[in-house]
Amino acid sequence: MIGTRALKTLEFDKVRAQVATYCTSSLGNHAISELVPKTEFDQVKALLDEMDEGLSILRIKANVPLGGIFDIRPHAKRAQIGGMLSPQELMEISSTIRASRIFREFIEDIEEEGDIQIPHFSQKKSEIPILTGLQHEINSCIDDNAAVMDSASSELRSIRQQLRAQEGRVREKLASLTRGSNASKMLSDSIVTIRNDRFVLPVKQEYRSHYGGIVHDQSASGQTLYIEPEAVVQANNEIHRLKAKEKVEIQKILIHLSALVQEVAHELFGLVRLLGEIDAILAKAKYGQANKCTMPVMNNDGYIKLTKARHPLLPIESAVANDIEFGSDITAIVITGPNTGGKTVTLKTVGLCTLMAQAGIPVPALDGSELAVFTQLFADIGDEQSIEQSLSTFSSHMVNIVEILKEFDDQSLVLFDELGAGTDPQEGAALAISILDEVHGRGARVMATTHYPELKAYGYNRPGVVNASVEFNVETLSPTYKLLIGVPGRSNAFEISTRLGLPENIIENAKAYTGTDRHEVDAMIASLEESRRKAEADAERSHHLMVEAETLQKDLDEKLREYEETKEELVKRAKEKARKLVEEAKREAEEVIDELHKMQINANKAIKEHEIIDARKRLEEAAPKENRVLKKQRQVNARAVKLQKGDEVKVISYGQKGTLIEQVSDHQWVVQLGILKMKIDTSDLEYVKPEKTKETVNVSAVRNRDSNVKLELDLRGERYEDAMVRTEKYLDDAMLSNYPRVSIIHGKGTGALRQGIQALLKRHRGVKSYRFGEAGEGGYGVTVVELK
Known part of the structure; x- marks a missing residue:
């Protein structure tokens, strides 16, 4: 074990204090405060491996859900010896169990994704006790504000219903008194207030006897008395009785819940220890990230x-x-x-x-x-x-x-x-x-x-x-x-003194006293320092030249690779284009011949066979060739850029007029030449006369950010099935709106809705990643979604 003297001398406690600032709970702080260096190799290796796993988790997830953790050891210990826990203490126990469950599910998700291996965290996850039953039991009785709910027992619900009804009657009775004909004159203020847990009226001192009853308080000036009128004394007594009964029932509920905690106190101690260790490991990892540290x-x-x-x-x-x-x-x-x-x-x-x-x-x-x-x-x-x-x-x-x-x-x-x-x-x-x-x-x-x-x-x-x-x-x-x-090292005393202005004769006398050996040693040290500086400078220059050469080599290799790929792609495209042109020309020629044959038959053989042969020859010669497009014709192409479907054009290479049927690409149109339809390059077309302009409307079905899609979807209070449908539609709308990030508010509750939402996000094609909200974003009641 490393001695405390060395830890104190080297200020290891200050390093621990810096690491502790990255903890998210008092449990992690406590674990860091007790952290001491280990002296067994296997233990040290395990500690560093745990921290390295924490770094890996932070790299891929950025945020680890560890909120809502409390140091519940004092609560568990008091329950263990038979004490009754307060609603606040029970709520903290429930919150800590819930946090452990969320963390366990978080680690299970990482294991399922399989992007990283985290054996140490998986082991700790398996050691976390499952206490969901106790959590649900507490949540059914205690709300998030540490108040005992009416639903904690049927008896408590009945008592509170009676209590609210009785209080309503008393308030109504006193309110009727404040509305009386002389109320504005006899009351300091026309309100019903409370003193000593009794409903009272603020009566002016001179009208004390008018209302009778009991005086519970008076103002600082003595001019106002807070009187419980005789008419509501019995009703107020009934309220006190019901409140006492309510208190007894609440104690029964708390004793019951404390007994449940007592049964699992040992598991709670283990849970706290594990959560503290996990928080401490992640704090080390966060410290390393923030301070540019590495694992040695x-x-x-x-x-x-x-x-x-x-x-x-x-x-x-x-x-x-x-x-x-x-x-x-x-x-x-x-x-x-x-x-x-x-x-x-x-x-x-x-x-x-x-x-x-x-x-x-x-x-x-x-x-x-x-x-x-x-x-x-x-x-x-x-x-x-x-x-x-x-x-x-x-x-x-x-x-x-x-x-x-x-x-x-x-x-x-x-x-x-x-x-x-x-x-x-x-x-x-x-x-x-x-x-x-x-x-x-x-x-x-x-x-x-x-x-x-x-x-x-x-x-x-x-x-x-x-x-x-x-x-x-x-x-x-x-x-x-x-x-x-x-x-x-050398003292440099003579050099420093010279630069500070000490007279040269004094420095020379001092050197005479130091002796020859001292001069030789200092000269040797100076020579070594000069040689080292020169070697470092040469090494630095060599390193820069090497880096530049490697970078240049990589750039040249990349450009050569890109050139070869581009050349191959261009050759491939040219060959494919040529093949298609030839096939298209042959196909169109065959169509022309078939048409001519039909005309021959229909015209009682008015068209001779040699004319068909000539037509075939002309069609073969009509195949588009680059050298036929003259410079003058290419200039016409500048006008042809604005051609529209239905325009009448002249095919320059054929000398024939035709009509534009449809545009195949930026550089090619389908042209109707008599009974023929042919694909012609735009550069081979000459505009003849304008056709009736046809108004075209471009309709964009893509929504933009001016749509009414909000940046967050609130699902609180929704039924599970309805929430799933709304979420899927909302994600589609958000993608169409080009939103990079949206928030889905599902609340904390039992976690069923959150699990369903995150299961849907995991399989949705448009979701890039998702995480719980930060403290300022809603915590675990919100899931923040990054869209593709």
């Missing part, structure tokens, strides 16, 4: 690889993303450099991402990141000065480090911030090296920060250890917070 790959080998990782508690827009990799060949990283450079943020990023992953929370890094499951995580970070224990910063750090050295093992991640600080630099550096040797030597994964120059050479002298630093921009005199693996 987990291993049991101590290997960490974070790609573009950000500190979880820093704003996305300002946090600097870093690549961090160690735990395989390299098991220790020593980050050197000046203060305020971002070294501590790097430690916390690694520590927090590890804790988040082991708690099933997605981490703020790119896809492909990998983290290890550690049995223990230790963090010595920050100013640990203890005034209460009279310990200095160094002493307090040492107390913490001693505890770490007692407990860590080769399955631990250890984070040291400013190791050895707060004491003599030489002794502090020596202690830091010795502590690192001990932790690294026993196989733990360790990250440490320090500003001691002696540790810059540590990574070069120890196998499995690498130096790192946080980049500092000398030009702007500020850190870039970018982690540089393999490059030790």
Whole structure:
């Protein structure tokens, strides 16, 4: 188990608080507040898989129905020991059972669709107890406003009927008094009011004796007395008696319902636990979506690889993303450099991402990141000065480090911030090296920060250890917070002082005191940084060129593919067109010959056989050819565009006049040439004379948004069969109106109408998707439909 000290030091509670804001119920909030990182690989893997399933559900459904859930554990516990529950408590129990039923049906719908696999959610769904009977029993007695309904029992209905009748009689009696001849003079106001649960009249003080009866109250000025007249005292007493009787009957009903809750109290505890877990899982998924987090790959080998990782508690827009990799060949990283450079943020990023992953929370890094499951995580970070224990910063750090050295093992991640600080630099550096040797030597994964120059050479002298630093921009005199693996940090004190205006002679004298070795080390570090920057710039340019080349290659391949497809399609169309033209010409020729044969027979062989042969030849030669359409004839086509059915035209290639019968396409007409009907290209036609203009009317049967179709359909109170018919017709009308989205109001009720409506939506050809309404749209009483 991860120690509470590490959780507090790394501020894991703040991450939990951020995740909790995405919960939809107090149950989810409670589950997140108790969330701690797991240390067993299988448990961690299961937590992340659950969260990943939640992400998948949110991607395809956007909204998960978890409204109406209450923490009903106190209610169930009180019922368990024989207590009587209030109508409000019973209503909350009913609402929670109903929410669990809706969620169960929601998961069943996803399983039926089969778009994603959700084994963990399916398992939780199967564990949800079915308590529909209790829900219906409560709903038959308690309404949505937590009031006991008349239908709760026949006795209660009878009592309330008597009560309403009695109250009506009293009101009528008092109302008659307010309408009396002297009422306006003796009453402060002509109304019937209530004081001490008794119907009274507001009587002016001087006319108190006129009405008799009992004074129940008076105004602040004392000028108005609220009197129960003698005439209604007995009637009011009867109302009180009926109300007492009503109260007794309500208690009987509540005791009966509480006994039913008592019988299933154990199942209710399990239901609350499951709903809290489900809400917490979905909250993690929503947190991941909102903060651009991903699910890391987990291993049991101590290997960490974070790609573009950000500190979880820093704003996305300002946090600097870093690549961090160690735990395989390299098991220790020593980050050197000046203060305020971002070294501590790097430690916390690694520590927090590890804790988040082991708690099933997605981490703020790119896809492909990998983290290890550690049995223990230790963090010595920050100013640990203890005034209460009279310990200095160094002493307090040492107390913490001693505890770490007692407990860590080769399955631990250890984070040291400013190791050895707060004491003599030489002794502090020596202690830091010795502590690192001990932790690294026993196989733990360790990250440490320090500003001691002696540790810059540590990574070069120890196998499995690498130096790192946080980049500092000398030009702007500020850190870039970018982690540089393999490059030790340097102080930059001389460069900073020069830019701030310190005299050159003072800086040169200071350099003389630092020694040759120091100059050589700084020169080496500067050279490494320059080489790294050049390599990164070259790599960036190469990457851009490669991306551009790949994009260009894809574009060329796509254009070539489109060209080949277009060419094949055009050739295919041309061949098909030619074939049809030939077949049509032959068919029409045969028709002409048949006509001529008939004419020959009817004309007593007046037409000779050679004339028929000549006609066939002429028809074969009359087949339309592109080279016969002269430039002048193509110019006529500009006028032919406006040709209409019934116009008289001249077929240029035949030199014959004819009449337009019908337009086959934009470029072809059927023309009546004597007894022949032929398909002729528009370019081969010449307009002869206008025919009588025939007015054409274009009728559009397609409705537009000016129609009276509303954006919502209210089915509350409708019979089931009528509602189905209305819904189907409404969807057709909405599609004709080109609506992208409509709402169907079916209410909450028993859920039968909602289920029927959503079953119809699932099979309707025009429905793209549907969901329950948001809180501001009507919740589960409304289904929002996306139309195709």
